Amino acid sequence: MHAVVAIKQVPDTSNVRIDPETGTLIREGVPAIVNPYDIHAVEAAVQLKERVGGGQVTVITMGPPKAAEALLECVEQGADRAILISDRKFGGADTLATSYVLARAIEVINAEQPVDIIFFGKQAIDGDTAQVGPGVATRLNIPLITYAVAIEEFDLAARRAVVHRRVEQGIEVLETTLPVLLTVEKEIAPVRHAPLPRLIAAARYQPEVWTATSPVPFDPQQIGLKGSPTVVGKAYTPAPRSGGDVLSVAELGLDAVVARAMAVIEQAHVRNLQPVTGVVS
Amino acid sequence: MNAEQPTIPRIWVFVEQQEHQVHSVSWELLGAAKRLSADLPGSVVEAVLPGHQVADLAPQAFQYGASRVYVIDNPVLEIYRNLPYAVAVSQLVAEYRPEIFLIGATTLGRDLAGSIATRVSTGLTADCTELSIDPANHILAATRPTFGGNLMATILCRRHRPQMATVRPRVLPMPEPVPDATGEVVNVPFDMREEDVPVKRLRLIRAEEQPNIEYADVIVAGGRGVGGPEGFALLQELADALGGMVAASRPVVDAGWMDASRQVGQTGKTVRPKLYIAAGISGAVQHRVGMSGADVILAINTDPNAPIFQIATMGIVGDLYEVIPALIRQVKGQSYDGQAHL
Ligand SMILES: Cc1cc2nc3c(=O)[nH]c(=O)nc-3n(C[C@H](O)[C@H](O)[C@H](O)COP(=O)(O)OP(=O)(O)OC[C@H]3O[C@@H](n4cnc5c(N)ncnc54)[C@H](O)[C@@H]3O)c2cc1C
């Protein structure tokens, strides 16, 4: 079995702050983490490998040189091979350009060793687009199952799998041919602690680095800014909704504060709360 | 290629239906499309309706503002699956070349939109909260929160068409339907056989009465300050008295006090109720992005510096275990419980 997992290194958005003077993002000192959903994607691949009794898990990322750290974490988790796709020419990529690069890389990996399943996170927390996985599946022309929460069956010989996905009405159980691309929710696999020997092995591991031209060329028209139809027109901090009065129970007493609160609740025109004017039949 | 005036700027909305029920986000998007159309000279608002035996839903699309509905009918479209939907809609896009194409940022819509954008090789902006037409060059300005809601970015797609965007349910207002509006139905041929679809649905395990906080008019939300699962009974009592639902912040869900389907915020749901009562919620940005569209926000927090007060219509500095029982008494005193609403 050969699984490929696409992971992304993202800033920990809970620590992102805005410079009040310039209105820009302060990235200094913000820790970079493996996108939380992608950790579960790696775990799902490693657990599937164990379940079918062996195989290979390849992790890939497109990002700056620093993203190699994120790949090492995946190796600690049990990935066998890690590829960093990194080149200044890839910079400024939107989801269309990103999906091109990842799809092309997976094609190359597949030519070396056929791929049975591809895992993506449900979304990356820096942009929350959830578009790259569907884009890659479309480019590779293979089935896509988004929001996957469990793999019920995985039959390499019959080239089929049964996957559960979360939809608004509940859980949809789908049968698919292989290879398939899944984008996963956290439930797909709980993350386990890596055993010590694996940590030691990972510490010595060197990810492969692919550039825009080597070992295979990427189409310069489809990468980076050039390959990205969307541009950021402007970025700004959200206009704060201005708050109203803040009243203290300790200062004004409970009754006075609650009376004011009731007036505010009535402003909302909540149906249950219409004053009793007519006769209730 | 389509013979009729190819230069009409078409603003398209994807009508999402499952089991013959149209998702309300589709009508919200038709309302947005109407507003965009007013700023885009000569443009028309049209709807795309794929499915099986769904043509009878077209009149609803007219009522919400479409002048034309493209019905794509084929048994392979009966249940949503990525491939047949993506192929069918992408073919239609390639034929008519709309200027703008809006899709709901639902589970289905997000699965589909990225596939269509890739097939027709265009730009797609996810999860927008605001749409407008840039007056200078007549292109779509699609605004969305990024970096966990810390930053808003306006995304433009200058040269590729259509300009695609997904929008979350309940972020845009629901338009008033025009009861006697009519329009044109275009039946779009689509050939695909079941054998050509690699994914089959074996079954659907329906979630038992999944709470749908997204559509509640009143939400009483509790945070870590509620202190434990028992406290939510009190919140439920207030919600019941107001005819609303209980929701929660993320730590509450992480602690298992409430089901994940009730989480409000960046990684939960976006809500837009008439009244949002936040009890024991500090108001972190990831929470606020999910609820700042509420008409009225009432916040109760012991900490006078809690950020939630910055956006609350009214803030109460006090213990929720003191304030909420008092509110319950007042609300029960005022509401009437007969069925008649005059
Ligand atoms: C990537 C990411 C995504 C996230 N997504 C979400 C999301 O979708 N939704 C979400 O909610 N959070 C989300 N968070 C978490 C978010 O950053 C905050 O940690 C969270 O919203 C805080 O929840 P809280 O307000 O309930 O808890 P706290 O911040 O701990 O606040 C508790 C509040 O209760 C008050 N309090 C205590 N006792 C009482 C009392 N007796 N009466 C009244 N007030 C009292 C305290 O003063 C305090 O202000 C996300 C974080 C990250 C990193």
Ligand SMILES: Nc1ncnc2c1ncn2[C@@H]1O[C@H](COP(=O)(O)O)[C@@H](O)[C@H]1O
């Ligand atoms: N630069 C990247 N390199 C590798 N994988 C990525 C990259 N960007 C996105 N992904 C994958 O696509 C998923 C969805 O990302 P997004 O569409 O940006 O929300 C992530 O969870 C990753 O699995």
